[in-house]
Amino acid sequence: MSYRVDRNSGYAQVPAAITAGLSRLNVAPLCVAAGTDIQHEGDAAQTVYLVESGWVASYTDLSQGQRQILYLHQAGDIAGFADLGSKTTTCSLRSQRDSVLFPIPIAMLKSPEFLSGATIAALFEKYAQMQSILMRTLAAVGRMEARHRIVWLILMLHDRVADDTGDEMFEIPLNQSEIGDFVGLTNVSVSKMFSRLSEEGYIERKGSKIVVRRLSDMQNMIGYQSIHYRPEPMFAPAQGRSHKRALNN
Amino acid sequence: MSYRVDRNSGYAQVPAAITAGLSRLNVAPLCVAAGTDIQHEGDAAQTVYLVESGWVASYTDLSQGQRQILYLHQAGDIAGFADLGSKTTTCSLRSQRDSVLFPIPIAMLKSPEFLSGATIAALFEKYAQMQSILMRTLAAVGRMEARHRIVWLILMLHDRVADDTGDEMFEIPLNQSEIGDFVGLTNVSVSKMFSRLSEEGYIERKGSKIVVRRLSDMQNMIGYQSIHYRPEPMFAPAQGRSHKRALNN
DNA sequence: CGGATGTTTGACTTTGATCAATGGAAGTGG
DNA sequence: CCACTTCCATTGATCAAAGTCAAACATCCG
Structure with missing residues (x-):
């Protein structure tokens, strides 16, 4: 399994390629206390949030007052991506714990400055992982x-x-x-x-x-199958080794 | 809303930028009859499928014999993306109607040849839309x-x-x-x-x-809110003006 | 201490599952 | 064309899992 990381939150962390892209943008981190509403359904969609640490929930409220939590974002996840193509956001965001976020304006996310090859790769991988967890x-x-x-x-x-x-x-x-x-x-x-x-x-x-x-x-x-984070970066086919059987058990 | 399209299947179709990327790859279309199993959970993850026409379902079977259909892919959608980061597929694919697919090997999907700026943009937009529908x-x-x-x-x-x-x-x-x-x-x-x-x-x-x-x-x-496809392409690739602000029209 | 927030427990109700029988439509082979 | 099968949809009777309601309990905190 390898892939150990120092932080106490386990091995989830922001992929290096995304950090790199971020550093080119000069985005200031945003610290929010637990229980803060970060974004509300219906707001203009202008920003996505890269979670640096903590926990953030995406949720939506239905017409009859019921709430569905859609995703629990941990360090390394990007919240708000689903609204990239819409004018207004379709889900709300709330910090479940004290968290540090990087708010990335969508315009910046789309700038070639941010989107170097490695960053694109990391984003694709992230989205694939989120889609998998959503499913x-x-x-x-x-x-x-x-x-x-x-x-x-x-x-x-x-x-x-x-x-x-x-x-x-x-x-x-x-x-x-x-x-x-x-x-x-x-x-x-x-x-x-x-x-x-x-x-x-x-x-x-x-x-x-x-x-x-x-x-x-x-x-x-x-019949739970482990979510396996890839131990090797997506774009470096590299040596076959590793996750032979990461699965079952 | 505009955005009319000729085909009888409504206005869903493969985005031009993706077609363009595809043409650079020389991928042959794959015709499948309704009810064909295209991929089975657990197969090696090597290919994603761009739907050209028809309907394809992503589904998973749980341990006690129950099935969950996860997504209905129509023309323009990409099936199998969630497995981009894993060794084996986590969902099965089945054509619900006669369909035409472009099987895109993941290695190709990741090649710079396919990933021109406009194609990346279209892919991001597609993934965002799929994530939104999943949610x-x-x-x-x-x-x-x-x-x-x-x-x-x-x-x-x-x-x-x-x-x-x-x-x-x-x-x-x-x-x-x-x-x-x-x-x-x-x-x-x-x-x-x-x-x-x-x-x-x-x-x-x-x-x-x-x-x-x-x-x-x-x-x-x-309390249904319409899924609104964006009336203009996200990166506005064609005419030079590229990624300035494409969003929040 | 009092108040806010969250968890536990039990009595009761309701929604949707299960079971089972029936019917219809389409396709096949004689 | 008619049996025969297969696949799907419908309907009703019954049951059980989870929802609702309400009260009690626990924890934390100023």
């Missing part, structure tokens, strides 16, 4: 029973947050109502499912943190 | 009751297939079980919802085709 979310929400959705959420976050320290404890940057808004349940169901999973020894809960105790049992329960 | 799907599936999901599906397809001929009849390229696999219901529920919508005069059914009879009532029912 997995859709499959979980569309076709799994409540219990399995929660297991899926835990495994997905565990996967995205994983580091090699062996410390398996991590935090879900959502409260139970928000978890419900993410996986299509109510806070009550979420609470019940968590309690059951805890009773049955699949997870252990310490405050808002979680330890996965029976990882492979949970993976088997829902 | 809307997720919101519908995650947070709407059965009846509203069906209404959403009809409106979404109506939107994507719309042309200006005033002929409001269109075909859903899915049978009722597949519709269920798309919006997270069973075929039985889908049948009941369609029957009710028809009784109530929202739609009219002629064989496998549909006419929307009370469009704005349906839009109000679920």
Whole structure:
């Protein structure tokens, strides 16, 4: 697996090629406290946000007051990209934790100055990864029973947050109502499912943190396939080695 | 809205900039009959497919035999992009109707030959649009009751297939079980919802085709916002003026 | 301490799933 | 042309999973 990174947030970080592009633009970082509304559905679409650290949620509110969280952006993700082609934004953004963002004006994003070959490659890769995660979310929400959705959420976050320290404890940057808004349940169901999973020894809960105790049992329960970040850059076909089997288990 | 196009499939078509990139690659079109499996989950990820005409579905099968249709690709869409960064594909592809595809090897997709400025622009725009539709799907599936999901599906397809001929009849390229696999219901529920919508005069059914009879009532029912394709190309590549500000028209 | 925020639990209700039978349309082969 | 099959859609009866409602409990914090 390799790909270790220093930061405590696991190995998610802004790809070097994007950092490089960014440095050419002279964009100032933006620090936001947890719970800040960064963008509201319907605003003019002018900026995308590259997450440097923290957690940001993309969500949308439906006509009958229900909310759907569409994506949890971690370090290295770009929020707001879906609105690149529209006049107004179609989703809202909110920081779930204290976060640092780089607001990139769309005009700049499209400038040749930013779009060097390596940066384009990194962006494509990022978008592919986000699309893949979105699709997995859709499959979980569309076709799994409540219990399995929660297991899926835990495994997905565990996967995205994983580091090699062996410390398996991590935090879900959502409260139970928000978890419900993410996986299509109510806070009550979420609470019940968590309690059951805890009773049955699949997870252990310490405050808002979680330890996965029976990882492979949970993976088997829902047939979970690990999200594998590519250990080698997309545009450097390079030596075959590495992820032979990264998958299953 | 403008943007009329000749073909009978409404105004969806392959963006010119992508056609241009394609012509530099010498890719032969691939004709597939309706119901053909084009790619299976787990295959090596080597190719993406640009849809020239027809309908292609991306789907995934879950461990307990359930299927989730993730995306309906129409002319101009690219299927398989989510696997750009992985070794094996995470979704399967199937033609829902007779279709013509351009299989683009990923190595070629990444070649500078294909990736001219205008082609990059068109790809970004396409991905943004697909991400946006995926997010809307997720919101519908995650947070709407059965009846509203069906209404959403009809409106979404109506939107994507719309042309200006005033002929409001269109075909859903899915049978009722597949519709269920798309919006997270069973075929039985889908049948009941369609029957009710028809009784109530929202739609009219002629064989496998549909006419929307009370469009704005349906839009109000679920607070539907039209997917708006941008009336002008994002990078305005053709006439020199290139990337100045193309956006927020 | 009081207030805000979030979680847990139980009683009850509802939506959509499941099961099963029926019917229709299209295609095939004799 | 008629049996026969296959694939799909429809309908009704029943059931179960998750939603709703409401109250209690926990934590945190000034």
